[in-house]
Amino acid sequence: MPISPAVSRLPLLPDRYARPSLPSFMAYLVAFAFAMVSIQNSGLSLERLLVGLPSISRMLDQMFPPDLERISSIGWSLLQTFQMAVAGTVLGIVLSLPLAILAARNISPHPVVYVLSRGLISFFRTVPDLVWALIFVIAVGLGPAAGTMAITIDTIGFCGRFFAEAMEETDAAPAEALNSIGASRTGMIFSAVIPQAFPSFINSSLFSLEKATRSSVVLGLVGAGGIGIELKVAMDLFSYDVASTIILSVFMLVLVVENASTYLRSKII
Amino acid sequence: MFDNNVLVGDNLAKPAGGASLAPPVARPDSLCQVTNLCKSFPSAGIVLDNVKLDLTRHQSVALVGANGAGKSTLLRSLVRLIEPDAGDIHLLDTPVMNLGASKLRKLRSRIGFVFQKHNLVPRLSVLSNVIHGSQARIQGPRAWYQGLATSQVRADAMTCLERVGLAHLASRRADQLSGGQSQRVAIARTLMQRPELVLADEPVASLDPKAGTEVMSLFTEIMRQEKVTLVFSTHSLDHALAYAERVVGMKGGGIVFDKRSRQTDKTDIQTIYETQ
Numbered sequence: 001m002p003i004s005p006a007v008s009r010l011p012l013l014p015d016r017y018a019r020p021s022l023p024s025f026m027a028y029l030v031a032f033a034f035a036m037v038s039i040q041n042s043g044l045s046l047e048r049l050l051v052g053l054p055s056i057s058r059m060l061d062q063m064f065p066p067d068l069e070r071i072s073s074i075g076w077s078l079l080q081t082f083q084m085a086v087a088g089t090v091l092g093i094v095l096s097l098p099l100a101i102l103a104a105r106n107i108s109p110h111p112v113v114y115v116l117s118r119g120l121i122s123f124f125r126t127v128p129d130l131v132w133a134l135i136f137v138i139a140v141g142l143g144p145a146a147g148t149m150a151i152t153i154d155t156i157g158f159c160g161r162f163f164a165e166a167m168e169e170t171d172a173a174p175a176e177a178l179n180s181i182g183a184s185r186t187g188m189i190f191s192a193v194i195p196q197a198f199p200s201f202i203n204s205s206l207f208s209l210e211k212a213t214r215s216s217v218v219l220g221l222v223g224a225g226g227i228g229i230e231l232k233v234a235m236d237l238f239s240y241d242v243a244s245t246i247i248l249s250v251f252m253l254v255l256v257v258e259n260a261s262t263y264l265r266s267k268i269i
Numbered sequence: 270m271f272d273n274n275v276l277v278g279d280n281l282a283k284p285a286g287g288a289s290l291a292p293p294v295a296r297p298d299s300l301c302q303v304t305n306l307c308k309s310f311p312s313a314g315i316v317l318d319n320v321k322l323d324l325t326r327h328q329s330v331a332l333v334g335a336n337g338a339g340k341s342t343l344l345r346s347l348v349r350l351i352e353p354d355a356g357d358i359h360l361l362d363t364p365v366m367n368l369g370a371s372k373l374r375k376l377r378s379r380i381g382f383v384f385q386k387h388n389l390v391p392r393l394s395v396l397s398n399v400i401h402g403s404q405a406r407i408q409g410p411r412a413w414y415q416g417l418a419t420s421q422v423r424a425d426a427m428t429c430l431e432r433v434g435l436a437h438l439a440s441r442r443a444d445q446l447s448g449g450q451s452q453r454v455a456i457a458r459t460l461m462q463r464p465e466l467v468l469a470d471e472p473v474a475s476l477d478p479k480a481g482t483e484v485m486s487l488f489t490e491i492m493r494q495e496k497v498t499l500v501f502s503t504h505s506l507d508h509a510l511a512y513a514e515r516v517v518g519m520k521g522g523g524i525v526f527d528k529r530s531r532q533t534d535k536t537d538i539q540t541i542y543e544t545q
Contacts, residue, residue, distance in 0.1 A: 177388035177455075180350055181462050182378035183404035183412075191401050191413045195392050 063244035070242060074230065078249050080144055081226035082257075084219070085212040088148045092155020092212075093205050096121075099156065100163030107167060107189055121164070125157030129215050133224040144225030151212045151219070158211065159204050166200030167193050199269040206261040213257045217250050298325045299359075300466060300498050301347065306356030308342055308522075316342045317353065318522035324466075324498060329489055331513035331530070332502040334541050338519040340502035344468045348377050361465060378405035381464035381497075383488075385471040387451040391444035395435065395454050398443050399426040402461030429457040432491060449480035456488050460495070467492060469501035473508070481505070485512050506538050 020028065102108050103117035132153045136146035174192040183191070194201075220228020227246060234243040301324040308317040317339045324330060332340045345351040347358060349365060358365040363376050389398045396415040403422055404412045411418050415426070430436040433453040438446065443454065452472060459467055472488060473481035489512040492499040503509055509516045509530065516533045518526040518541045526537045 171391075173384065173386055173388040174390045176350065177382065177384060177458075178401060178404060180348060180377060180382035181380070181402065181405045181459075181464075182374040182376070183401070184374070184408055187404045187408070187412065190410070191393075191397075191404065192390050195390050198392060 059240050062238075062240040065241070066245040066248060067239070067241035068245060071245060074227065074242075074246055074249055077227040077230050078253055081216045081220065081228070081250075082213065082253060084144050084147045084226050085151060085209065085216040085257075088151025088216070089155050089205070089209045089212045091148070091152040092208065093159050095152065096156045096159035096163055099160045100167065101189060103160060103164040104167040104193075106170075106172065107185070107193055109185075117160075118164075121157055121160035123157075124153050125161060127153075127157075129154040130218065130222060133219045133222050137223050142223040142225070147216060147219040147224035147226055150224055151215060154215065155208050155212060158208050159201075162204040163197070163201055166197035166204070169200075170196035202268050203265060206265055210254075210258055210261050213254055300324045300326045300328075300361065302357075302359040303343075303347070304357040306343070306346060306358065307354045308339075308346060308351065309354060313337065315522050317346065317356075320356070320522070320524055322517065322524065322527075324500065326498055327496050328498050328515060329492065329513045330498075330500045330515045330517060331509035332500065332517050332519060333504070333506065333509050333538070334502075334519035335504075338541065339522040340519055341470050342522075343519070344382075344470050344500065344502060347468060348380055348382065349373060350382075378462070379465050381459035381462050381467035383452075383455050383459055383467065383469035383472045383501075385474045387448075387455045387475075389443040389446075389451055389454055389458075391442070393443055394439065395430065395441050395443055395446070396423070396426055396439040398454055399429050399439075399457045399461050402426075402429070402458035405462040405464075426457070426461055429460040430454075432460060433457045433487060447480070448476045449484055452476065452484050453487065456484075456491065460491065464497060466498045466500070469499065471502050471504070474504065481508070488512075506533075509533070 099117055099121060102113050103121055105114060108114035108117065129150050132150035133146055136149040140146050140149070170193050174196070175188045178188045178192055216226050217228050217231070220226035220230070221232050223229060227250065231243060231246045231250075234240070234246060301322070303320055303322040306317050306320040306322075307315070309315045316337070320339070320343060322343075332343065334340050342351055346353045347360060347365070349368075353366070356366075360376065361379055363372075365373075365376065368376060390401070394415060397413075400412060400415050400418050400422055403418075403425070407422065411422065415423060418426070427436055427439060430439055433456050435450060435453050435457065438450065443451065446454065452475075455472075469488070473484050476484060485508050489499060499513075501513070510533060513530050516526075516528055516530050516537075517524055518533075518537055520541045525540055526533070528537065
């Protein structure tokens with residue numbers, strides 16, 4: 001179809017993609033090269049995978065059918081694992097709220113308090129939960145208390161950041177309205193800021209519970225209570241049928257928590 | 270041409286002359302005295318330029334002027350939502366400029382402020398939003414949410430909603446209201462505060478003309494019944510003439526005329542909207 005005169009008079013279209021500058025191009029190149037070298041240094045190879053396939057096949061063969069003889073004790077361990085996750089998450093959420101208020105730029109009482117609170121939250125978040133579990137196992141001994149404390153700290157790091165950011169993103173106008181009539185700072189925070197940030201609080205809290213449920217399984221591997229230690233023992237003793245029962249139980253638990261979380265999110269938010 | 274530094278309101282016995290640095294002397298019926306108020310912003314330059322204003326009790330005053338004339342800045346400066354650069358403000362027998370945070374809060378609790386965008390908390394119920402007005406008098410969680418409020422506070426809030434004709438919407442979320450309904454709720458919140466003076470920054474600018482007129486009628490009528498002094502800014506000359514006893518024209522950060530509404534004419538309005 002011929003181009004009409006009106007269309008032919010259009011100015012030149014801009015490029016679909018902007019041409020990167022030389023420094024940007026070099027940065028992309030270095031990042032790509034680093035990713036390639038990292039993959040190479042990880043020792044991954046198709047050959048090793050092919051050699052290992054029979055071992056995986058043997059293990060899968062021994063895993064099925066799962067051994068249901070110990071299902072009762074596995075069930076109790078799973079419940080303990082979930083209780084660790086719930087307790088750690090609830091405590092973490094409760095403790096993260098005041099810290100998040102101090103760490104939200106728009107409502108923090110002082111810039112120094114803001115910086116210190118942000119720093120503490122970053123510290124809690126950047127140290128992995130497994131490291132916290134190791135520290136608390138040394139502090140309070142083996143068992144679910146150490147795991148719960150590790151999850152609490154991890155939750156404070158996670159929720160503290162997202163709660164603070166949610167409060168920073170709220171519309172300042174309702175708080176200004178209360179400020180204009182002489183409301184207290186606490187009144188403004190609880191009447192105007194938190195209600196606006198509430199959907200985000202619910203979202204972060206539910207994600208936090210999902211995260212804690214997955215973490216609580218792994219924390220058991222270092223003796224911090226829960227089903228993780230059962231899984232480790234089963235794998236160490238080559239009881240793959242018991243291990244498969246544990247893995248499937250964990251899978252069911254995580255699935256239930258994630259679906260419940262999605263349902264609650266849709267209902268509340 | 271009017272002198273920016275001079276007030277010529279017929280109810281004000283002000284000399285036509287240069288700015289006086291002497292502290293204002295409060296008259297018995299004086300509610301607010303503003304002297305030589307100045308404010309500038311780095312981005313906008315001078316926004317208030319030696320403003321003088323005297324408000325008397327039980328009066329309805331309209332501030333009119335083009336965008337950037339300084340109306341909003343003046344209203345906000347009165348309660349130091351914006352900190353003035355210089356000048357003096359006496360409000361409700363209180364010198365405003367040197368008040369500490371605690372005393373400023375006490376003063377603000379006596380002054381209502383209605384905003385153009387209503388500034389309700391969107392996720393909370395209409396009743397909770399009205400109860401927020403009681404934070405001027407009540408501290409603590411009982412003034413945060415309607416579920417925590419005392420029966421007396423809840424009943425008071427319902428009475429305020431009844432006054433603006435929205436008692437039937439008490440349980441509705443604020444973000445499900447129309448613009449006119451939102452502004453009525455904001456007025457009910459102000460009533461809940463029991464203020465002596467109400468400042469309203471373009472209270473109906475975000476509403477359509479019909480809703481704007483309805484809300485302004487209701488608003489000014491309630492303020493008149495409550496014997497509360499009302500100062501509102503507006504772009505609408507019709508609203509200024511219909512709902513205010515006094516019209517103060519602003520241009521370029523200064524007051525260019527200050528007259529009874531019935532004495533305000535087209536020439537005055539041309540003065541404030543002509544190219545600066």
